[in-house]
Amino acid sequence: MKKYNFNAGPSILPREVIENTAKQILDFNGSGLSLAEISHRAKDFQPVIDEAVALIKELLNVPEGYSVLFLGGGASLEFCMVPYNFLIKKAAYLNTGVWAKKAMKEAKLFGEVVEVASSADANFTFIPKGWTCPDDVDYLHITTNNTIYGTEIRKELDVNVPMIGDMSSDIFSRPVDVAKYKCIYAGAQKNLSMAGVTIVIVKDDELGKAPREIPTMLNYQTHVEKGSMFNTPPVVPIYTALENLRWIKKMGGVEAMDKLAHERADIVYSEIDRNKLFRGTVNAEDRSLMNICFVMNEEYAELEKPFLEYATSQGMVGIKGHRSVGGFRASCYNAQSIEGVQALVKCMKDFEAQH
Numbered sequence: 001m002k003k004y005n006f007n008a009g010p011s012i013l014p015r016e017v018i019e020n021t022a023k024q025i026l027d028f029n030g031s032g033l034s035l036a037e038i039s040h041r042a043k044d045f046q047p048v049i050d051e052a053v054a055l056i057k058e059l060l061n062v063p064e065g066y067s068v069l070f071l072g073g074g075a076s077l078e079f080c081m082v083p084y085n086f087l088i089k090k091a092a093y094l095n096t097g098v099w100a101k102k103a104m105k106e107a108k109l110f111g112e113v114v115e116v117a118s119s120a121d122a123n124f125t126f127i128p129k130g131w132t133c134p135d136d137v138d139y140l141h142i143t144t145n146n147t148i149y150g151t152e153i154r155k156e157l158d159v160n161v162p163m164i165g166d167m168s169s170d171i172f173s174r175p176v177d178v179a180k181y182k183c184i185y186a187g188a189q190k191n192l193s194m195a196g197v198t199i200v201i202v203k204d205d206e207l208g209k210a211p212r213e214i215p216t217m218l219n220y221q222t223h224v225e226k227g228s229m230f231n232t233p234p235v236v237p238i239y240t241a242l243e244n245l246r247w248i249k250k251m252g253g254v255e256a257m258d259k260l261a262h263e264r265a266d267i268v269y270s271e272i273d274r275n276k277l278f279r280g281t282v283n284a285e286d287r288s289l290m291n292i293c294f295v296m297n298e299e300y301a302e303l304e305k306p307f308l309e310y311a312t313s314q315g316m317v318g319i320k321g322h323r324s325v326g327g328f329r330a331s332c333y334n335a336q337s338i339e340g341v342q343a344l345v346k347c348m349k350d351f352e353a354q355h
């Protein structure tokens with residue numbers, strides 16, 4: 001039976017991206033060696049990095065003066081690298097969930113941290129509004145898409161300070177105004193590649209200002225100067241990212257990804273709102289287009305497990321909600337097809353008809 005992958009991360013990638021990576025793992029560029037066996041210094045690999053960097057700059061319209069890096073350690077390592085490199089005295093954080101909280105915890109090791117707003121009291125079911133950010137902070141950190149709770153900041157915030165964005169789960173799903181950011185980072189395994197690489201976009205002239213010694217590997221400057229080749233970068237995940245970036249470009253770029261994201265999310269949210277069995281968990285205006293969270297309506301609570309079983313029997317994979325929200329989460333990243341979300345909606349309709 002056909003499987004529809006709704007995993008939150010690692011997650012769905014376009015089939016051709018997987019196939020092209022598989023071919024290169026068997027025989028890299030006709031060299032007779034595997035992509036997994038060659039040196040990152042091999043002359044064939046530099047063009048991979050170069051093209052990936054160029055595509056990221058093109059797709060996100062990155063202005064002059066920014067560098068694109070491929071690092072290890074996941075988005076979680078960026079939680080400490082960001083303040084290590086950018087926190088001079090004081091930083092502001094918008095607390096929209098688990099990942100934001102983890103980022104904030106690391107920042108507190110390096111200086112004063114102001115939590116500008118939080119929706120913790122409401123289990124992060126909305127993006128806080130109407131707050132102000134102090135003028136004297138080094139940056140405001142935001143998590144643009146809250147993978148666990150299904151909320152998203154899809155429109156650039158209008159703030160008076162430069163931002164730092166954790167875009168792990170919505171990067172390349174929409175246009176971004178990179179000039180508003182000192183730094184953008186994203187673990188690749190949600191919407192770009194397989195696990196093992198993190199992309200980081202840093203504003204070059206903001207580096208070197210922090211009043212502390214930074215260990216070599218944690219210093220963005222190291223990786224800027226060496227073009228992500230200071231040490232061995234994760235070559236296979238970088239290659240997969242390149243294939244995916246080519247796919248995004250071929251599909252019409254981030255504008256096309258944005259349009260598709262809206263189409264997919266409309267299909268699923270409309271059904272959640274229509275179907276008597278289900279309800280969405282977050283404020284309608286803050287609904288994520290990437291991670292769609294929903295639960296059984298109270299009077300049908302006992303149908304949660306049966307629905308999960310039914311949907312699984314129909315080929316749906318990974319729709320069980322995160323334990324801190326419960327219910328269901330349908331992750332609809334770039335590679336999720338309209339057919340996939342229609343199949344999920346059909347499950348919801350059929351299950352409703354059976355009850």
Ligand SMILES: *Cc1c(COP(=O)(O)O)cnc(C)c1O
Binds near residue numbers: 145190
């Ligand atoms: C998954 C995720 C992370 C953590 O990513 P790792 O690569 O596992 O460290 C951080 N932020 C967001 C928004 C995420 O979705």
